[in-house]
Amino acid sequence: AQKVTQAQTEISVVEKEDVTLDCVYETRDTTYYLFWYKQPPSGELVFLIRRNSFDEQNEISGRYSWNFQKSTSSFNFTITASQVVDSAVYFCALTSNNAGNMLTFGGGTRLMVKP
Amino acid sequence: EADIYQTPRYLVIGTGKKITLECSQTMGHDKMYWYQQDPGMELHLIHYSYGVNSTEKGDLSSESTVSRIRTEHFPLTLESARPSHTSQYLCASSLTSSGRADEQFFGPGTRLTVL
Numbered sequence: 140a141q142k143v144t145q146a147q148t149e150i151s152v153v154e155k156e157d158v159t160l161d162c163v164y165e166t167r168d169t170t171y172y173l174f175w176y177k178q179p180p181s182g183e184l185v186f187l188i189r190r191n192s193f194d195e196q197n198e199i200s201g202r203y204s205w206n207f208q209k210s211t212s213s214f215n216f217t218i219t220a221s222q223v224v225d226s227a228v229y230f231c232a233l234t235s236n237n238a239g240n241m242l243t244f245g246g247g248t249r250l251m252v253k254p
Numbered sequence: 255e256a257d258i259y260q261t262p263r264y265l266v267i268g269t270g271k272k273i274t275l276e277c278s279q280t281m282g283h284d285k286m287y288w289y290q291q292d293p294g295m296e297l298h299l300i301h302y303s304y305g306v307n308s309t310e311k312g313d314l315s316s317e318s319t320v321s322r323i324r325t326e327h328f329p330l331t332l333e334s335a336r337p338s339h340t341s342q343y344l345c346a347s348s349l350t351s352s353g354r355a356d357e358q359f360f361g362p363g364t365r366l367t368v369l
Binding site: 183 | 285295296297302312342344346350356357358360361362365
């Protein structure tokens, strides 16, 4: 069975602060894929990034960066210089070929960025 | 930008009514999914489809039913709505690629309230 844990239910920061959202996963598969999605107040889930288990290179996209560490089964997401528009619920998700590519979602982290 | 649509966006109905939530995508994706999202944020997969005439139940038991007569269309039906069905329903789709898991694209969701 696969499992994704987002231990932080809610995080509140002040604008311009850096914030890291934690994601820890469990899987027995050697080939798997990790995702981050953003859910703004409007409700839709917006895809942010996909990472496969063979690629441990960290990625940066503007103010967003992701730290994938297989040794600790973690795929953490950092927002640098947070903005009010970053306020949303963020979901980490996991799948694998053996899971039929069905996503297992974490419980989500609600990020509130205050001006 | 994902081309996946859901109607209605909001629906308030009385107990016992039959309802159909519509989901359409114009990306030619073979896989489609329905998720139910609690107010507490957690996402639960209730139905999925691998293609035309394929429907499967997800992890969370649901009294709803789905059909997949056309690739682009994946409606969800509740024969007799109850207050316990009050939730947000999210539709998603993805494309099967050889050897990897593609991201799911989500629609804007339908927020259902059953009185």
